[in-house]
Amino acid sequence: MARSGGWGAGSRSDAASQALQRHPTYEFLEARAKRRIPRFAWDFVHGGTGADYGIDVNRRALDGVEIVPRYGVMGKAATETEIFGRRYSAPIGISPVGMDALAWPGSSRCLARAARDENIPYITGTLADSALEEVAEIAGPNAWLQLYGFPRDDHRVTFDMIARAEAAGMSAIVATLDAPVRAKRPRDLANRLVVPFRTRPSTVWQVATSPAWVRALMKAGMPGFGSIARYVDGEPTLDRVASFVQKELIGSFSWDEVSRMRRAFSRAVVVKGVLHPDDAERAVSAGVDAIMVSNHGGRQSDAAPAPIDVLPGIVDRVAGRAKILFDSGIRSGLDAARAIALGADAVFCGRAFLWGLGAAGDEGGAFVARMLREELAVAMAQSGAWTVPELREATIRHVGRFDFPARAAQSVPLAAQ
Numbered sequence: 337m338a339r340s341g342g343w344g345a346g347s348r349s350d351a352a353s354q355a356l357q358r359h360p361t362y363e364f365l366e367a368r369a370k371r372r373i374p375r376f377a378w379d380f381v382h383g384g385t386g387a388d389y390g391i392d393v394n395r396r397a398l399d400g401v402e403i404v405p406r407y408g409v410m411g412k413a414a415t416e417t418e419i420f421g422r423r424y425s426a427p428i429g430i431s432p433v434g435m436d437a438l439a440w441p442g443s444s445r446c447l448a449r450a451a452r453d454e455n456i457p458y459i460t461g462t463l464a465d466s467a468l469e470e471v472a473e474i475a476g477p478n479a480w481l482q483l484y485g486f487p488r489d490d491h492r493v494t495f496d497m498i499a500r501a502e503a504a505g506m507s508a509i510v511a512t513l514d515a516p517v518r519a520k521r522p523r524d525l526a527n528r529l530v531v532p533f534r535t536r537p538s539t540v541w542q543v544a545t546s547p548a549w550v551r552a553l554m555k556a557g558m559p560g561f562g563s564i565a566r567y568v569d570g571e572p573t574l575d576r577v578a579s580f581v582q583k584e585l586i587g588s589f590s591w592d593e594v595s596r597m598r599r600a601f602s603r604a605v606v607v608k609g610v611l612h613p614d615d616a617e618r619a620v621s622a623g624v625d626a627i628m629v630s631n632h633g634g635r636q637s638d639a640a641p642a643p644i645d646v647l648p649g650i651v652d653r654v655a656g657r658a659k660i661l662f663d664s665g666i667r668s669g670l671d672a673a674r675a676i677a678l679g680a681d682a683v684f685c686g687r688a689f690l691w692g693l694g695a696a697g698d699e700g701g702a703f704v705a706r707m708l709r710e711e712l713a714v715a716m717a718q719s720g721a722w723t724v725p726e727l728r729e730a731t732i733r734h735v736g737r738f739d740f741p742a743r744a745a746q747s748v749p750l751a752a753q
């Protein structure tokens with residue numbers, strides 16, 4: 337059962353809660369997290385690929401969606417939403433994040449608890465700190481599993497993980513498509529956040545000057561790759577597992593592999609990282625239940641359009657045949673309202689939840705869920721929408737909308753025109 341609360345809540349009196357009251361938006365949380373976690377960890381979470389253009393593009397594009405307020409019909413905004421037959425407290429979930437414990441030691445367990453307590457979905461990552469079984473035990477059916485490909489031995493690792501997700505009762509698997517190669521992330525390279533990990537004097541200094549993070553580390557233990565460790569020969573030391581991941585992981589799947597995944601899992605199958613309506617169409621043909629429109633938070637291609645700008649084209653093409661999920665750049669409940677008004681069924685956030693943990697520790701994930709939910713309720717009320725479906729009827733101006741060529745015209749060879 338989701339607790340009510342957020343910036344106006346008076347029910348929690350602990351230090352973390354009070355700190356959060358003073359940091360009532362994404363921007364405040366990010367600034368506080370920056371002061372409390374080591375610089376290399378902040379760079380890792382904050383950074384994108386290349387020159388970070390994708391991050392700016394995501395922000396500007398969301399700001400370019402205007403919702404015309406409507407008044408005169410009174411009500412109370414109800415954010416509850418159904419996804420894959422389950423009712424959640426809001427159309428807002430937690431995106432998968434690999435190496436999440438860098439941002440906050442013990443992050444996966446904290447986020448699983450936030451998902452359970454606030455009744456939102458949590459997509460735990462293949463490369464997350466905790467094993468998927470541990471996450472599922474905490475979050476129950478609110479836990480979903482993100483997958484990357486490990487092509488060796490006919491995808492033995494991927495399909496074993498799907499069987500584990502099935503056995504653990506997870507509600508969905510999410511196949512990430514948008515990382516066919518490792519993206520160049522300059523800040524991580526400059527910080528030598530590469531395999532094999534080697535501690536540098538600057539790393540020691542950054543850790544030593546982050547006492548809250550160190551306390552969390554002492555409580556949670558060293559970061560790891562909980563779901564992957566069992567596939568490594570010998571003692572699964574951090575270096576060994578990281579080398580295994582470096583060598584074996586390919587972060588994408590072919591459409592045939594998506595079809596195989598569909599057959600291997602009895603509950604919902606999602607593909608993440610779709611930006612083109614033709615790819616959405618292919619995914620629907622492969623039998624998926626949902627498309628997640630995403631550019632990986634600007635971390636894969638600096639030339640990719642903002643997902644919000646391609647969302648309407650994808651909605652036009654596949655809505656009604658698959659759920660449309662959305663992430664990349666969501667910083668507030670208003671951003672969530674923008675994506676939903678343009679046709680998304682639900683939005684997910686990566687960095688917002690990590691900054692919540694970095695800013696306030698273990699309770700930060702739940703706070704972010706409440707903050708976003710309450711902001712969404714306010715945005716709904718300002719739009720005259722008292723339910724999530726009503727929000728889709730809002731009057732919108734969206735200057736950045738990406739116009740895809742019509743499908744029929746595309747399939748006609750130029751010579752024949």
Ligand SMILES: Cc1cc2nc3c(=O)[nH]c(=O)nc-3n(C[C@H](O)[C@H](O)[C@H](O)COP(=O)(O)O)c2cc1C
Nearest residue numbers: 381431432433434461512632633664665685686687
């Ligand atoms: C530090 C970090 C690690 C990430 N790791 C993964 C991952 O392992 N798998 C994946 O599919 N997406 C990963 N993502 C992308 C997120 O799932 C999500 O698409 C993105 O964070 C959304 O953008 P936002 O951070 O602006 O909300 C990662 C994002 C961040 C910030």
